[in-house]
Amino acid sequence: MILKPLFYASLFLFGIGFIYKLHTWFSRHVGLGAGDIGYGNRVFGAAKGVFRIFFSSRIVVLINSFFLDILVQRRIFQQSRLRWVMHMLMFWGFTLLLLMHALGKFIIPLLFGEYLPTLNPYLFLRDFFGLAMLAGLTIAVCRRYILKTPRLKSNGMDLYAIVILAVLMSSGMLLAGFKIASDSEFQGMVEDYADINDETEVEALTSFWVQEFGLVSPGMKGPFEADRLAAGRESHEENCADCHADTKWAFTGYAIARAARPIAPALDRAGAVGILWYLHILSCFAGLAYLPFSKMFHIVATPISLLIDAVMAGTGTSPENVVTRQALELDACTHCGTCSRYCSAMMAYDAAGNELILPSEKMVYLKRWTCGKDISHNALRAIREGIYLCTNCDRCTVVCPSGIRLKELWVRVREDLVQQKDPEPLVLSPLSFLRGLCRESDPADTYSEPIIIARKAVAGNFDALADKTGVLSLGGDRADRAVIDSTFFHCFGCQTCTTVCPVVGSFEDPQDHLGMLPHQLMCALGLGQWEMAAGARMIWDCVTCYQCQEHCPQNVQVTEVLYGLKNTAVRRVKKCP
Amino acid sequence: MKPYAFFIGCQIPARLQQYEVSARAVLERLDVELKDFRQFNCCGYPMRNADEKAFLLSAAKNIALAERAGLDILTLCKCCFGSLKAADHLLKEDHEKRKEINRHLTSHKLAYGGTVQIKHLLSVLFHDIGVDTVGQAVTRPFKGLKIAAQNGCHALRPSRVTRFDDPLAPVMFDRLIKLTGAESVDWQMRLECCGAPLIGVNDGLSASLMQRKIDDAETAGARYLCTACPYCQLQFDAVQETTISGRGKTHMLPSILFPQLLGVSMGVPKIKLGFEMNRLDISGVDSFLKEE
Numbered sequence: 001m002i003l004k005p006l007f008y009a010s011l012f013l014f015g016i017g018f019i020y021k022l023h024t025w026f027s028r029h030v031g032l033g034a035g036d037i038g039y040g041n042r043v044f045g046a047a048k049g050v051f052r053i054f055f056s057s058r059i060v061v062l063i064n065s066f067f068l069d070i071l072v073q074r075r076i077f078q079q080s081r082l083r084w085v086m087h088m089l090m091f092w093g094f095t096l097l098l099l100m101h102a103l104g105k106f107i108i109p110l111l112f113g114e115y116l117p118t119l120n121p122y123l124f125l126r127d128f129f130g131l132a133m134l135a136g137l138t139i140a141v142c143r144r145y146i147l148k149t150p151r152l153k154s155n156g157m158d159l160y161a162i163v164i165l166a167v168l169m170s171s172g173m174l175l176a177g178f179k180i181a182s183d184s185e186f187q188g189m190v191e192d193y194a195d196i197n198d199e200t201e202v203e204a205l206t207s208f209w210v211q212e213f214g215l216v217s218p219g220m221k222g223p224f225e226a227d228r229l230a231a232g233r234e235s236h237e238e239n240c241a242d243c244h245a246d247t248k249w250a251f252t253g254y255a256i257a258r259a260a261r262p263i264a265p266a267l268d269r270a271g272a273v274g275i276l277w278y279l280h281i282l283s284c285f286a287g288l289a290y291l292p293f294s295k296m297f298h299i300v301a302t303p304i305s306l307l308i309d310a311v312m313a314g315t316g317t318s319p320e321n322v323v324t325r326q327a328l329e330l331d332a333c334t335h336c337g338t339c340s341r342y343c344s345a346m347m348a349y350d351a352a353g354n355e356l357i358l359p360s361e362k363m364v365y366l367k368r369w370t371c372g373k374d375i376s377h378n379a380l381r382a383i384r385e386g387i388y389l390c391t392n393c394d395r396c397t398v399v400c401p402s403g404i405r406l407k408e409l410w411v412r413v414r415e416d417l418v419q420q421k422d423p424e425p426l427v428l429s430p431l432s433f434l435r436g437l438c439r440e441s442d443p444a445d446t447y448s449e450p451i452i453i454a455r456k457a458v459a460g461n462f463d464a465l466a467d468k469t470g471v472l473s474l475g476g477d478r479a480d481r482a483v484i485d486s487t488f489f490h491c492f493g494c495q496t497c498t499t500v501c502p503v504v505g506s507f508e509d510p511q512d513h514l515g516m517l518p519h520q521l522m523c524a525l526g527l528g529q530w531e532m533a534a535g536a537r538m539i540w541d542c543v544t545c546y547q548c549q550e551h552c553p554q555n556v557q558v559t560e561v562l563y564g565l566k567n568t569a570v571r572r573v574k575k576c577p
Numbered sequence: 578m579k580p581y582a583f584f585i586g587c588q589i590p591a592r593l594q595q596y597e598v599s600a601r602a603v604l605e606r607l608d609v610e611l612k613d614f615r616q617f618n619c620c621g622y623p624m625r626n627a628d629e630k631a632f633l634l635s636a637a638k639n640i641a642l643a644e645r646a647g648l649d650i651l652t653l654c655k656c657c658f659g660s661l662k663a664a665d666h667l668l669k670e671d672h673e674k675r676k677e678i679n680r681h682l683t684s685h686k687l688a689y690g691g692t693v694q695i696k697h698l699l700s701v702l703f704h705d706i707g708v709d710t711v712g713q714a715v716t717r718p719f720k721g722l723k724i725a726a727q728n729g730c731h732a733l734r735p736s737r738v739t740r741f742d743d744p745l746a747p748v749m750f751d752r753l754i755k756l757t758g759a760e761s762v763d764w765q766m767r768l769e770c771c772g773a774p775l776i777g778v779n780d781g782l783s784a785s786l787m788q789r790k791i792d793d794a795e796t797a798g799a800r801y802l803c804t805a806c807p808y809c810q811l812q813f814d815a816v817q818e819t820t821i822s823g824r825g826k827t828h829m830l831p832s833i834l835f836p837q838l839l840g841v842s843m844g845v846p847k848i849k850l851g852f853e854m855n856r857l858d859i860s861g862v863d864s865f866l867k868e869e
Binding site for chain 1: 586587588590591592615616618619621622623624625626627628629630631634635638656681684685730731733734735736744768769770772773774775776777778779780782783785786808811815816819
């Protein structure tokens, strides 16, 4: 048989993949700064951490989490009832099928005595678990492809997971159904197990199975005589009933057999049972071999991530364990999209269309990045914008059903991305609030570098344009002009805006520091100097306190004009190749 | 009284939970019902520098969510308040923008109609609940406690848009502080910016704006600053704390959140007001409580 070597080959691939994945948890790291810790340190650190938990009171927390987070999956329940039903059906359906149906030969005898899949409760349970699994899978397909849950993105890996499970389940169910209807299967069993030599008794038994158990036998059609059925029942009870329960207990299989009745003989002749059997077995092998490399590996990584999240403290954890945990978390992400559903910055994605603003899509990128895959310059820009366009509300971390601390992952890579010498104008916005709050943890020069680079980029040609010895050309780009509040036309140069500005008031020589003062900006705009105004440092040092606007006797919307200028400058930087 | 759509924004749940905790405790005492919306997102404020559309869409979606529920919005953050107000104002005036925003909101099964009122905690306390009711709830008034009220820019200005208080001579916050028995000191820089918008952008300038305010409040005799905005509070609490190590400063002027101050005077237990979560110790306010 070819199947045995194939089975061992897939088991071998699974084993190798599994070990390789474990290895990556200790060798890969998210963010450049995490790369200094050695492999040995990380393995030792993890072992020490596990040991400490097992021999402390935290074991109670661990056990509690095992029941609530893994067996009952409360985190999914907290997010959505529908998703919880979906995942519980799949999780328990799959687990129990694996234990009872796939490994039943080994496991059932240890627990309950002899395992005969054709007898109850196994016959019934197989179909019951299978149906549960199929129901869960149907909900999953609906959520992803029909209901179109907002911001739930589906990639190739999500499709693979659904396809492999769908093939596995449908081949198994059809196999059971066709087997019930198959005449050759029936004759084979009679030959193998029944002790009948009498031709009429075989006919009676067959009639009984056709009448009662969904068998389709060529040339044998009901209604049958009562005598013949009675003889068939007697023969059944004598020869079959000890080892084979009523096929109606296998309710999905029986339903399929009934539905397939008209085509059953043709299917039987074409060897459908054999084909489906191979399909079922081979899809099992394929799924097993590919499991460590696919989304399905979450069945290993996610429970571990949940347990770690339950017992690992936020602070005081040794740095090597944080790095290891983060590498593992990338495998624990199931791309379920919960983070993106509640992301505070989601509307920026609607506005700009950059998918990498959504946390679930950033995770996909992080996986690729930590694998060492090359990322193009443009992709890197999009990623940096996605990572920086985050309000640091921590909601992704709070809602993640896999217990991934996403906020810590963002912090890890954000710094790497802004340190890449390419200007990120978002650094000059209140999105930098958290980075500023935590600045004590960064070395002073690397902290300032991205700000300096961004300032230089948004300044554009300011120095040349504002050169007092040069000739001032009037005009400017009309497109830029459109986004700026036009109230500056009302400015009559009273300088009140500049007088009340707390930023201007902070400097002895404000113009040297700020490039242009608020009233000068209004004047420049009046002269059509959009580019010059949008390059002035003043607009980025504006605290948006609206003193200027409030006090303007001409109702010039000074602060709004400055917002417009900032938008213009950001757009210009983004347009640069 | 109708419940409010409770808008806590991004900074409070992540970095200033005591504000949410204390506001909930105080509002519960005053029988105000709050409704939480999981689908609320960023108010749009931090995106205004870079992309007006992202700002407008963010703000409008929140307003539309409250509108669908038929509720007014209560914010704790003055920057959220200012941002939502600014978007509301813009969308009421500019029909083209409104159409464009509504086009986007349709895919979320939402629409902006402009019927929602956006309110800050202070205006709810002052106008909706009323000073009399709040005053009656104060059972343990302070005595001799001098407070410097941090008015917060984005609620006060632009007054044409925010319609919060008199932009040149605001009274609301002072009067609310007085209800607790504390004295709201008159200080020159009370209308100035705390500097928080420049944290992470120009930290030196941000810190100097903060320090000028702190010095002025101290000169006016204040023992505490009082805020009703997470940005102001984080600036005066977390950032001021770093100046101990960074700039060799030894003396601090701690900042207390208004619902913490009000809560104490209403007899709410301090554990329910999140006192221990403040970085700079504010437990000293106790010593100003009148003996019963």
